[in-house]
Amino acid sequence: MSLDFSKLFTTLQTRFGDAILSTSEFRSQQVLRVKRESILAVMTFLRDDASAKFEMLTDVTCVDGLRLPTDMQKEFTERFAVVYQLTSISQNARLRVKAYVSEDPCEIDSVSGVWDSANWGEREAYDLFGVVFKGHPDLKRILMPDNYEGHPLRKDYPLKGRGERDNFPKFNYAQAQGF
Amino acid sequence: MQTTVEDVKKIAPKATHEVFKTMSMNIGPQHPATHGTLRLKVELDGETLAKIEPEIGFLHTGFEKLGEYRNYNQFVVVTDRMNYLSPLNNNIGFAIACEELFDVKVPERGQYVRVIMAELSRMADHVVSVGLQAMDLGAFSVMLWTFIEREKMYDIFEAVTGARLTTSWTRIGGIFRDVPADFSKLVKDYVAKFPAVLSEIELMLNKNKIFKDRTIDVGNLTSAEAISYGLTGPMLRASGVPYDVRKSRPYLCYDKLNFDVPTRTEGDVFARYQVRIAEMRESLKIIHQALEQMPEGPVNSVDHKVTLPTKDMVYQDMESLIHHFKLVMPGHGLIPPKGEVYSSTETPNGELGFYIVSDGTGQPYRVRIRPPSFYNYSSYVKQVTGRMLSDAVSCMASINVIAGELDR
Numbered sequence: 001m002s003l004d005f006s007k008l009f010t011t012l013q014t015r016f017g018d019a020i021l022s023t024s025e026f027r028s029q030q031v032l033r034v035k036r037e038s039i040l041a042v043m044t045f046l047r048d049d050a051s052a053k054f055e056m057l058t059d060v061t062c063v064d065g066l067r068l069p070t071d072m073q074k075e076f077t078e079r080f081a082v083v084y085q086l087t088s089i090s091q092n093a094r095l096r097v098k099a100y101v102s103e104d105p106c107e108i109d110s111v112s113g114v115w116d117s118a119n120w121g122e123r124e125a126y127d128l129f130g131v132v133f134k135g136h137p138d139l140k141r142i143l144m145p146d147n148y149e150g151h152p153l154r155k156d157y158p159l160k161g162r163g164e165r166d167n168f169p170k171f172n173y174a175q176a177q178g179f
Numbered sequence: 180m181q182t183t184v185e186d187v188k189k190i191a192p193k194a195t196h197e198v199f200k201t202m203s204m205n206i207g208p209q210h211p212a213t214h215g216t217l218r219l220k221v222e223l224d225g226e227t228l229a230k231i232e233p234e235i236g237f238l239h240t241g242f243e244k245l246g247e248y249r250n251y252n253q254f255v256v257v258t259d260r261m262n263y264l265s266p267l268n269n270n271i272g273f274a275i276a277c278e279e280l281f282d283v284k285v286p287e288r289g290q291y292v293r294v295i296m297a298e299l300s301r302m303a304d305h306v307v308s309v310g311l312q313a314m315d316l317g318a319f320s321v322m323l324w325t326f327i328e329r330e331k332m333y334d335i336f337e338a339v340t341g342a343r344l345t346t347s348w349t350r351i352g353g354i355f356r357d358v359p360a361d362f363s364k365l366v367k368d369y370v371a372k373f374p375a376v377l378s379e380i381e382l383m384l385n386k387n388k389i390f391k392d393r394t395i396d397v398g399n400l401t402s403a404e405a406i407s408y409g410l411t412g413p414m415l416r417a418s419g420v421p422y423d424v425r426k427s428r429p430y431l432c433y434d435k436l437n438f439d440v441p442t443r444t445e446g447d448v449f450a451r452y453q454v455r456i457a458e459m460r461e462s463l464k465i466i467h468q469a470l471e472q473m474p475e476g477p478v479n480s481v482d483h484k485v486t487l488p489t490k491d492m493v494y495q496d497m498e499s500l501i502h503h504f505k506l507v508m509p510g511h512g513l514i515p516p517k518g519e520v521y522s523s524t525e526t527p528n529g530e531l532g533f534y535i536v537s538d539g540t541g542q543p544y545r546v547r548i549r550p551p552s553f554y555n556y557s558s559y560v561k562q563v564t565g566r567m568l569s570d571a572v573s574c575m576a577s578i579n580v581i582a583g584e585l586d587r
Contacts, residue, residue, distance in 0.1 A: 026518045026519065027279055027280070027518070027520050029520060029521060031519075055406045055407075056407075056409055057409055058523075058532065058549060058554075059534065059547070059549040059554075061534060061547045063536055063544075063545050064545075067538075068538055068544065069517075069538050071517075072517060083534065083547075085521055085534065085549070089406065089422045089427075092427050094428075094521070096521060115407055115409065116407040116409070116557070116558070117407065117409025117554050119557060120553060120557040121409075121554070124553075141236075142235060142236060143236035143239040143587075144236060152241065152244055153243060153244055157244075159244060159245070159248055
């Protein structure tokens with residue numbers, strides 16, 4: 001791999017200081033943990049700086065740490081982890097960036113201005129986990145219906161739903177006349 | 180050259196807003212040109228798309244939630260239902276992600292068999308997607324021909340996996356059984372006939388005036404735009420970026436096989452069609468080499484902490500009986516270490532990634548599927564806004580968006 005991650009992490013640490021929480025490696029995959037307040041600055045740096053050049057945001061997703069075993073919970077300073085998978089095509093490298101978001105306020109800056117792919121990715125994370133991405137141009141549900149309540153991929157949401165299948169709103173003929 | 184509102188205003192500056200009022204229209208979700216259950220809310224200005232808003236989620240089935248309640252081998256069944264044009268690629272992609280998490284190595288023969296099936300499946304996907312693209316643009320016979328070819332490939336899948344569509348073929352650490360004895364012959368016989376099919380398709384489409392008019396310079400994306408939108412697969416390569424997971428991060432035995440990554444620079448619908456055709460030729464090359472190099476031996480990992488031992492061994496050997504018992508009992512056996520991996524493979528539509536978080540129990544804590552169709556389709560608005568309504572059909576077909584994978 002041409003990208004020297006230890007050098008990149010040192011650069012990030014000197015530049016952003018406290019904002020870089022920690023780094024780790026598992027199965028030779030690199031993980032970078034960032035404070036949520038500085039996610040936008042770090043991500044812009046990772047895209048633009050010549051030592052990083054992560055041109056592509058492959059995926060945005062979220063993990064709910066509510067039911068994790070206690071030893072894994074330590075990593076989760078807050079309930080949710082927003083996970084970004086970055087790919088550098090020019091340097092053939094991958095990096096996973098994680099930022100932690102609390103239950104209330106459940107919000108983080110949007111990176112949709114940095115990569116266009118974040119637009120739908122963040123909409124999905126908002127839809128299924130309820131994480132609000134500040135500054136997103138069009139933050140609304142994408143997979144679930146617009147009038148849906150709750151966020152189904154949260155760990156406290158039951159597998160079989162909360163009776164949405166049985167209790168969905170029904171229109172009678174008189175109401176339908178109005179449409 | 181299209182006439183826009185601005186052009187008309189130059190000719191008729193006094194025309195009021197009322198004249199140019201746009202018309203709202205709904206396309207789908209039940210429309211043959213929407214390739215599944217996709218809905219488009221469009222604002223039409225004459226025949227130009229002033230605004231377009233795709234609405235997805237009609238096929239949302241909660242695969243990611245379901246994955247948290249199924250064990251690793253059970254989830255292979257769910258992956259079939261994602262991209263239903265190439266279920267084998269999904270099976271293999273998930274198995275590879277799990278093997279990275281479990282740190283299991285598949286024997287060489289198993290890798291070669293997987294490569295051959297993955298490439299056949301890629302050909303089946305590409306050939307149908309080209310056929311459907313042609314059908315959307317009026318060349319109906321191409322679709323019929325390509326479906327005949329897919330049926331023939333499905334015969335091979337049936338011989339190998341026992342199913343035509345819902346293959347559920349892979350297991351963590353291998354596949355559910357070795358390929359039939361005549362596997363090489365089946366594949367060789369079929370692959371020998373395939374170049375003729377490609378030439379036939381090209382003969383029908385490459386010089387077809389209607390097809391060319393409706394695809395060339397339609398839905399152009401520059402390489403910078405394609406990268407920013409997270410496009411992968413033929414769409415990215417048609418925009419001139421030679422990114423292929425098989426080359427950049429070789430999995431299975433792709434590093435031992437010699438093949439090229441076809442690219443085009445135009446980034447339009449016609450370029451995507453050309454890339455798909457060229458990729459099928461590369462797949463043929465890969466299959467020929469893989470059949471030649473395929474060694475004898477086991478297909479499954481010999482680590483029976485992960486893969487089931489054979490029935491003979493279970494009946495004769497106490498160790499194997501224990502392994503079998505532990506693997507099939509819930510809460511025993513297939514337990515990965517705590518940790519998380521993101522692993523991706525090159526499926527016909529692009530990079531299919533699995534992000535698995537394991538909490539050290541039999542079920543994954545979180546399975547995130549990174550669907551190529553989802554990100555490819557997000558660039559749709561960019562491609563068609565300001566173009567004619569008929570281009571919307573052409574672009575949609577070139578993305579090859581599969582609703583099962585898009586909505587999961």
